[in-house]
Amino acid sequence: MMENIFGFSISPSSAINMDKVDRALFEELCRVEPDAVRCMACGSCSATCPAAAFSGMSIRKVLLCLQRGKEKEAFRMMSNCMLCGKCTMVCPRGINTRRLVLSISRIYGKEDTK
Amino acid sequence: MREIYLSGYNNFVLPFVIGMLFCLTWCIIGAARIILQLPGKDRKRFFLSLVNPKTMSKNIRDWFCDCLFHVKLWKRNKLLGYMHSSIAFGWFMLIVIGHIEVFLYTPERVHQIWYPIFFRYFVAVTDTTMKGSFFFFLMDFFLLIVLSGIVLAIIKRAHSRLFGMRRTTQPSLPDLIGLYSLWSIFPLRLLAEGFTADISGGSFLTKSLNMVLHSFLSDYMNMLPTWWAYSIALGIFMCVLPFSRYMHIPAEILLIPLRNAGISISSARRGMASIQVYSCPSCGVCIDACPMGAVKANTKDSTVYLNRQLKRNNKARIDEISEKCLLCGKCTAVCPVGVEGDKIRIAQRAAKKYNLTPDYSNIGTDAVNFQYNKKVIQKNNNVSSSDNKKVLYFAGCMTALTPVIMKSMVSLLEKAGAEYDVMDRDGGICCGRPMMMAGRIGPARQMIEKNTRIIKESGAGILLLSCPICYRIFKENYKLEGIEILHHTQYIERMINEGRLDIDRSDSRLVYHDPCELGRGCGVYQSPRNVVSRAGVLVEASKNGKESICCGGSIGSISLGFDKRRPLTENALASLTADSPDIIVTACPLCRSTFSRYADRPVNDIAEIVDKATSADKR
């Protein structure tokens, strides 16, 4: 919905990834949740999150951590997410953050990565 | 009555007998399975309810009102009600009277299951039995009733709007076979009995047909083939019944006592969920009701199609449909047989496997963690308040995004001179309902436990909530003995009635939107209306109360994205603004945010409206 406002659209990411982490899971996540790469790290979600007070939960950081292979840190933050949906309400990119959290919970955390 | 055939048998009864035996066996095994699938304590409860005269009399009443008379459909649309009840009740009476005739005239044949069905073929009237003409009349009368229902059903296929339905269910293949065989059963019966009308007795319908079509009906070469056709139509119907929507006929008979026993859905595909799915006659009432239907592509995600996919065990579609739903509960509210579309979906969600499970054990519940802002106002002795219980105000997560609601509520509490604490001024633990709606019951229970501890420690007598989503879970899943749970619409009403708020009525036209969780979820419809009409002129939306349309912002949906919700919100707004109100009033922070996004006029919470209309000096 954000695309093509005033005739402008957002170009695909041209970031070069130099990390040596295994990105298979992250790519799987991006496949089921294309929204995962649409986050512009504005931090609105972090500011409203009620779990932030307890585990420092922030969708923005979770996405970053997963991308960089810091899964343990992401899981720790996510463990306090209450699925309350405040982040969804405020996200300026209209990202469905609740489904994102649920998809992460399904794709990640299989035995070894836990 | 005199029997014509010594054996009381003819080969043409075979299709019917085979179909009937197949169908009966299937249903008995199915019913046994459903009962065995119930959790132990539910099963016990079910059996106990069958010997309880009170539930049993309710069962009998419901069997008649729901299965035969379709009372709920009558209330929706007279024509639709007549169509369904004429076929159901008419057919039922044909079967009952058929059996009575056999009992009276040929009692030695009762064990031959085809005899009551094809009675007319096997017997002939005698002078002494013309007294039976009363039954002959009844048989023809009910056959006429059924036939009129069938005619209406045929008309409905082409002109559903006459029956108050915009969209109807698309039948599946077995549904179609069932449908056409059902449609042909009764005309064939009429024709078949037309042959024998002058032998075995008939009445205004069969007798006159016998006269009108005399050249065809007096030729006995045509007689057996017609009876065969009638029996085959019955046989086909019975054989496809278990695989078509007509399964609802036997399923509903079991669903009613299960429901009256108070059994709820506890498993995604078994027990109560399964019997509800099979009880769905695909009437399609839920299609028009569903707010997602504002976008035509979503029609296939309504409850009737969920039921169909569940029967087919199509996992991908079941997942998709279950995750999309807003859980607004409207399909459940309108369903004439009591299929709980929202609860069935939550059960599907709960069956999903996750590797990561939230854990809140790190969150403490003592006052250090929850520095709720204590603000105790001296009570005014002039105010007569029926209670002086302390109020604990839990604004809820969503209210934190619309702080104006919390501000207005706190202001009202002060004006009324209530003693109160705010539980989550600086954030708190979510009530657990959004987690519950996502089907993750375990984590939701953890949150419930934490909040329960905080609330009990606060020593409050009233728990006041601003968000209907919270209100529902506090009502349904929390055990807070001795603490009264109130939504702010109810509390404001009480404050006004007790004279603790001095409210000035303006003449702005206010339309009240029933939030799903407050209205259908908890049955609170009147309090907010009483409050709104004290603050201004209450006008109604085109769909209100039980039929209110979800704002589209519901956190019940997991997969509906932001942009997919806009048409739903606009559709709800169109209903709200039908009577051109000045302000849209709601009682849910989520509705308020959602509507504000696209509304062409102000959207306010009920607390804001009342706060603006009350002066501060009363106390």
Ligand code: SF4
């Ligand atoms: S859904 Fe989770 S991440 Fe989003 S605001 Fe609520 S607790 Fe935070």
Ligand code: SF4
């Ligand atoms: S609010 Fe949305 S865009 Fe902003 S950081 Fe969070 S997820 Fe990303």
Ligand code: SF4
């Ligand atoms: S779920 Fe209920 S309303 Fe919907 S088609 Fe089935 S019986 Fe009708």
Ligand code: SF4
């Ligand atoms: S609960 Fe509401 S959104 Fe979901 S299927 Fe039923 S009517 Fe549609």
Ligand code: SF4
């Ligand atoms: S926001 Fe209100 S109306 Fe909309 S789904 Fe939620 S409770 Fe229902």
